[in-house]
Amino acid sequence: MAQRARRWLIGLGTVAATGASVVGQAGTVSAATTGALAPRALAVRSMTNAGPTLHRGSHGPAVTALQRRLTALHYYLGKIDGKFGWYTMEAVWAFKEVQFGKRVPPKPDIVGPLMWRQLQHPKLPRVLKRRGGKNRIEINKNTEVLVVYRHNKVALITHVSTADATRPDGNGWITPNGNYRAWKFLPGCVPDATFGGCLYNPVFFIGTSYAIHGMPNPTSTYSYDGVPLNPASHGCVRIPIDVSRRLHKLIHIGPRHGSRIYIRGPKLLYWSP
Secondary structure (H helix, E strand, O other), X not given: OHHHHHHHHHHHHHHHHOOOOEEEOOEEEOHHHHXXXXXXXXXXXXXXXXXXXXXXXXXXXXXXXXXXXXHHOOOOXXXXXXXXXXXHHHHHHHHHHHHHOOOOOOXXXXXXXXXXXXXXXXXXXXXXXXXXXXXXXXXXXXXOEEEEEEOOEEEEEXXXXXXXXXXXXXXXXXXXXXXXXXXXXXXXXXXXXXXOOEEEEEEEEEOOOEEEEEEOOOOXXXXXXXXXXXXXXXXXEEEEHHHHHHHHHHOOOOOXXXXXXXXXXXXXXXXXX
16 A cells, blocks of 8 residues: 555656646646656645645646546545546545544635545544454444445445435435345436435435435535535435446345445434535
Protein backbone atom coordinates (compact mmCIF):
# COMPACT_ATOMS: atom_id res chain seq x y z
CA MET A 1 0.00 0.00 0.00
CA ALA A 2 2.78 2.44 0.93
CA GLN A 3 4.65 1.69 -2.29
CA ARG A 4 1.53 2.27 -4.39
CA ALA A 5 0.94 5.54 -2.52
CA ARG A 6 4.46 6.71 -3.32
CA ARG A 7 4.01 5.90 -7.02
CA TRP A 8 0.71 7.78 -7.04
CA LEU A 9 2.31 10.73 -5.24
CA ILE A 10 5.07 10.93 -7.85
CA GLY A 11 2.46 10.66 -10.59
CA LEU A 12 0.54 13.58 -9.16
CA GLY A 13 3.72 15.62 -9.37
CA THR A 14 3.62 15.37 -13.15
CA VAL A 15 0.40 17.40 -13.11
CA ALA A 16 2.52 20.49 -12.66
CA ALA A 17 5.65 19.15 -14.32
CA THR A 18 3.85 18.69 -17.64
CA GLY A 19 2.54 22.23 -17.70
CA ALA A 20 -0.80 21.89 -15.93
CA SER A 21 -1.71 24.12 -13.04
CA VAL A 22 -2.52 22.91 -9.54
CA VAL A 23 -4.68 25.40 -7.67
CA GLY A 24 -4.61 25.29 -3.89
CA GLN A 25 -4.93 27.39 -0.80
CA ALA A 26 -1.38 28.64 -1.22
CA GLY A 27 -1.94 29.75 -4.81
CA THR A 28 -1.11 28.21 -8.17
CA VAL A 29 1.83 25.90 -8.83
CA SER A 30 2.65 25.75 -12.52
CA ALA A 31 5.37 24.47 -14.84
CA ALA A 32 6.62 28.04 -15.28
CA THR A 33 7.53 28.29 -11.60
CA THR A 34 8.41 24.66 -10.84
CA GLY A 35 9.80 23.23 -14.05
CA ALA A 36 13.19 22.69 -12.50
CA LEU A 37 11.86 20.50 -9.70
CA ALA A 38 12.06 16.72 -9.95
CA PRO A 39 8.68 14.95 -10.06
CA ARG A 40 9.07 13.56 -6.52
CA ALA A 41 9.96 16.95 -5.02
CA LEU A 42 7.21 18.64 -6.99
CA ALA A 43 4.65 16.10 -5.82
CA VAL A 44 5.60 16.52 -2.18
CA ARG A 45 5.53 20.30 -2.51
CA SER A 46 2.12 20.38 -4.21
CA MET A 47 0.66 17.86 -1.77
CA THR A 48 1.96 19.24 1.51
CA ASN A 49 2.15 22.98 0.83
CA ALA A 50 -0.46 23.96 -1.73
CA GLY A 51 -2.47 20.84 -2.44
CA PRO A 52 -4.88 21.09 -5.37
CA THR A 53 -8.26 22.34 -4.28
CA LEU A 54 -10.94 20.46 -6.20
CA HIS A 55 -14.73 20.35 -6.14
CA ARG A 56 -17.58 19.11 -8.27
CA GLY A 57 -17.13 20.61 -11.71
CA SER A 58 -13.32 20.58 -11.57
CA HIS A 59 -11.50 18.80 -14.37
CA GLY A 60 -7.99 17.99 -15.48
CA PRO A 61 -4.97 15.92 -14.46
CA ALA A 62 -5.40 16.55 -10.72
CA VAL A 63 -8.90 15.08 -10.87
CA THR A 64 -7.51 12.10 -12.78
CA ALA A 65 -4.95 11.57 -10.01
CA LEU A 66 -7.70 11.81 -7.39
CA GLN A 67 -9.85 9.25 -9.22
CA ARG A 68 -6.92 6.85 -9.58
CA ARG A 69 -6.13 7.03 -5.89
CA LEU A 70 -9.76 6.56 -4.85
CA THR A 71 -9.97 3.60 -7.24
CA ALA A 72 -6.87 2.02 -5.70
CA LEU A 73 -8.40 2.45 -2.25
CA HIS A 74 -11.70 0.83 -3.40
CA TYR A 75 -13.82 3.99 -3.07
CA TYR A 76 -14.38 4.76 -6.75
CA LEU A 77 -15.87 2.54 -9.46
CA GLY A 78 -16.44 5.17 -12.14
CA LYS A 79 -14.45 6.16 -15.20
CA ILE A 80 -11.05 7.72 -14.71
CA ASP A 81 -11.78 10.63 -17.00
CA GLY A 82 -10.49 13.70 -15.15
CA LYS A 83 -14.03 15.02 -14.62
CA PHE A 84 -15.22 15.66 -11.07
CA GLY A 85 -18.88 14.65 -11.23
CA TRP A 86 -21.30 13.15 -8.76
CA TYR A 87 -19.69 9.69 -8.73
CA THR A 88 -16.38 11.25 -7.75
CA MET A 89 -18.14 13.44 -5.20
CA GLU A 90 -19.82 10.46 -3.53
CA ALA A 91 -16.47 8.64 -3.40
CA VAL A 92 -14.95 11.71 -1.73
CA TRP A 93 -17.77 11.75 0.82
CA ALA A 94 -17.15 8.08 1.64
CA PHE A 95 -13.42 8.66 2.02
CA LYS A 96 -13.94 11.62 4.34
CA GLU A 97 -16.60 9.81 6.35
CA VAL A 98 -14.11 7.01 7.03
CA GLN A 99 -11.17 9.29 7.77
CA PHE A 100 -13.09 11.54 10.19
CA GLY A 101 -15.46 8.89 11.53
CA LYS A 102 -18.37 11.29 11.04
CA ARG A 103 -21.55 11.24 9.00
CA VAL A 104 -20.98 14.89 8.08
CA PRO A 105 -17.20 15.40 7.80
CA PRO A 106 -15.58 18.86 7.61
CA LYS A 107 -15.83 20.55 4.21
CA PRO A 108 -17.41 17.47 2.61
CA ASP A 109 -17.58 18.90 -0.92
CA ILE A 110 -13.95 20.07 -1.11
CA VAL A 111 -10.76 18.15 -1.83
CA GLY A 112 -8.09 20.30 -0.21
CA PRO A 113 -4.61 19.93 1.30
CA LEU A 114 -5.79 17.88 4.28
CA MET A 115 -7.51 15.29 2.13
CA TRP A 116 -4.47 14.99 -0.16
CA ARG A 117 -2.39 14.19 2.92
CA GLN A 118 -4.99 11.70 4.14
CA LEU A 119 -4.92 10.00 0.74
CA GLN A 120 -1.24 9.26 1.29
CA HIS A 121 -1.84 7.49 4.61
CA PRO A 122 -5.54 6.57 4.76
CA LYS A 123 -7.31 4.95 7.67
CA LEU A 124 -9.23 1.75 7.06
CA PRO A 125 -12.97 1.64 7.86
CA ARG A 126 -13.87 0.60 11.38
CA VAL A 127 -14.72 -3.11 11.45
CA LEU A 128 -18.22 -3.74 12.83
CA LYS A 129 -18.20 -7.55 12.99
CA ARG A 130 -14.75 -9.10 13.34
CA ARG A 131 -16.00 -12.67 13.10
CA GLY A 132 -18.75 -11.95 10.66
CA GLY A 133 -17.38 -14.14 7.88
CA LYS A 134 -14.76 -13.74 5.19
CA ASN A 135 -17.29 -12.41 2.69
CA ARG A 136 -19.70 -9.87 4.12
CA ILE A 137 -21.22 -6.40 3.93
CA GLU A 138 -21.01 -3.97 6.84
CA ILE A 139 -23.19 -0.85 6.96
CA ASN A 140 -22.24 1.76 9.53
CA LYS A 141 -25.06 4.25 10.09
CA ASN A 142 -22.82 6.38 12.31
CA THR A 143 -20.77 7.28 9.24
CA GLU A 144 -23.21 6.33 6.45
CA VAL A 145 -20.64 4.00 4.88
CA LEU A 146 -20.98 0.51 3.38
CA VAL A 147 -17.97 -1.81 3.18
CA VAL A 148 -17.76 -5.06 1.21
CA TYR A 149 -15.22 -7.60 2.45
CA ARG A 150 -14.02 -10.43 0.23
CA HIS A 151 -11.75 -12.98 1.89
CA ASN A 152 -11.53 -10.56 4.82
CA LYS A 153 -10.09 -7.82 2.61
CA VAL A 154 -11.79 -4.57 1.65
CA ALA A 155 -13.22 -4.84 -1.86
CA LEU A 156 -15.49 -1.77 -1.87
CA ILE A 157 -16.21 1.26 0.29
CA THR A 158 -19.13 3.47 -0.63
CA HIS A 159 -21.20 6.30 0.79
CA VAL A 160 -24.81 5.38 1.56
CA SER A 161 -27.96 7.18 2.61
CA THR A 162 -30.11 5.33 5.12
CA ALA A 163 -33.48 6.28 6.63
CA ASP A 164 -34.37 9.75 7.79
CA ALA A 165 -36.76 9.48 10.74
CA THR A 166 -38.35 12.85 9.99
CA ARG A 167 -38.95 12.95 6.25
CA PRO A 168 -41.63 15.42 5.13
CA ASP A 169 -43.83 12.51 4.02
CA GLY A 170 -43.90 10.83 7.42
CA ASN A 171 -42.06 10.19 10.68
CA GLY A 172 -40.39 7.20 12.24
CA TRP A 173 -38.58 5.77 9.21
CA ILE A 174 -35.70 3.48 10.18
CA THR A 175 -33.10 1.30 8.54
CA PRO A 176 -33.22 -1.63 10.95
CA ASN A 177 -30.05 -2.72 12.69
CA GLY A 178 -29.38 -6.44 12.62
CA ASN A 179 -27.77 -9.41 10.90
CA TYR A 180 -29.13 -10.37 7.50
CA ARG A 181 -28.28 -12.12 4.23
CA ALA A 182 -28.22 -10.89 0.66
CA TRP A 183 -31.00 -13.24 -0.35
CA LYS A 184 -32.25 -11.85 -3.66
CA PHE A 185 -31.01 -9.61 -6.49
CA LEU A 186 -33.09 -8.06 -9.26
CA PRO A 187 -31.39 -6.25 -12.17
CA GLY A 188 -32.28 -2.87 -13.59
CA CYS A 189 -35.16 -0.62 -12.59
CA VAL A 190 -37.46 -2.37 -10.15
CA PRO A 191 -40.64 -0.31 -9.59
CA ASP A 192 -41.18 0.84 -6.02
CA ALA A 193 -44.85 0.06 -5.47
CA THR A 194 -45.01 1.97 -2.17
CA PHE A 195 -43.18 5.23 -2.86
CA GLY A 196 -42.91 5.33 -6.65
CA GLY A 197 -39.85 5.53 -8.83
CA CYS A 198 -37.30 2.75 -9.14
CA LEU A 199 -35.05 0.69 -6.95
CA TYR A 200 -32.02 0.21 -9.19
CA ASN A 201 -30.35 -3.21 -9.04
CA PRO A 202 -31.68 -3.97 -5.55
CA VAL A 203 -30.09 -6.55 -3.27
CA PHE A 204 -32.86 -7.48 -0.82
CA PHE A 205 -32.08 -8.39 2.78
CA ILE A 206 -35.56 -8.36 4.42
CA GLY A 207 -38.23 -9.85 2.17
CA THR A 208 -38.81 -7.55 -0.76
CA SER A 209 -39.29 -4.50 1.47
CA TYR A 210 -35.73 -3.62 2.49
CA ALA A 211 -32.86 -3.53 0.04
CA ILE A 212 -29.51 -2.05 -0.76
CA HIS A 213 -30.28 -0.32 -4.04
CA GLY A 214 -29.04 2.29 -6.43
CA MET A 215 -30.43 5.76 -6.91
CA PRO A 216 -29.70 8.44 -9.54
CA ASN A 217 -27.49 11.39 -8.68
CA PRO A 218 -28.85 13.80 -6.06
CA THR A 219 -29.69 17.36 -7.02
CA SER A 220 -27.58 18.80 -4.19
CA THR A 221 -25.39 17.79 -1.27
CA TYR A 222 -28.33 17.88 1.12
CA SER A 223 -31.64 16.71 -0.29
CA TYR A 224 -34.16 13.86 -0.25
CA ASP A 225 -33.47 12.58 -3.75
CA GLY A 226 -30.61 10.37 -4.89
CA VAL A 227 -27.89 9.48 -2.40
CA PRO A 228 -27.22 12.79 -0.65
CA LEU A 229 -24.89 13.36 2.29
CA ASN A 230 -27.81 13.26 4.73
CA PRO A 231 -30.05 10.30 5.63
CA ALA A 232 -32.88 10.42 3.09
CA SER A 233 -34.48 7.00 2.56
CA HIS A 234 -37.66 5.41 3.89
CA GLY A 235 -35.73 2.45 5.29
CA CYS A 236 -33.66 1.00 2.47
CA VAL A 237 -29.94 1.57 2.06
CA ARG A 238 -29.34 3.83 -0.93
CA ILE A 239 -26.08 3.57 -2.88
CA PRO A 240 -24.85 5.45 -5.98
CA ILE A 241 -26.28 3.91 -9.12
CA ASP A 242 -22.83 3.08 -10.54
CA VAL A 243 -22.06 1.10 -7.38
CA SER A 244 -25.39 -0.75 -7.66
CA ARG A 245 -24.30 -2.12 -11.04
CA ARG A 246 -21.31 -3.83 -9.42
CA LEU A 247 -22.32 -4.68 -5.86
CA HIS A 248 -24.04 -7.99 -6.67
CA LYS A 249 -20.91 -9.17 -8.49
CA LEU A 250 -18.82 -8.76 -5.33
CA ILE A 251 -21.07 -10.80 -3.04
CA HIS A 252 -23.01 -14.07 -2.90
CA ILE A 253 -26.75 -14.00 -3.42
CA GLY A 254 -29.19 -16.58 -2.02
CA PRO A 255 -31.49 -17.35 0.92
CA ARG A 256 -29.10 -19.87 2.49
CA HIS A 257 -25.64 -18.89 1.32
CA GLY A 258 -26.04 -15.20 0.57
CA SER A 259 -23.36 -12.89 1.93
CA ARG A 260 -23.94 -11.72 5.47
CA ILE A 261 -25.09 -8.14 5.91
CA TYR A 262 -24.47 -6.39 9.24
CA ILE A 263 -26.16 -3.06 9.94
CA ARG A 264 -25.13 -1.07 13.00
CA GLY A 265 -25.66 2.44 14.33
CA PRO A 266 -28.29 4.65 15.94
CA LYS A 267 -31.83 3.34 15.67
CA LEU A 268 -33.04 6.71 14.40
CA LEU A 269 -31.22 9.22 12.22
CA TYR A 270 -32.44 12.77 11.70
CA TRP A 271 -31.93 15.49 9.15
CA SER A 272 -33.82 18.70 8.61
CA PRO A 273 -33.30 21.03 5.63
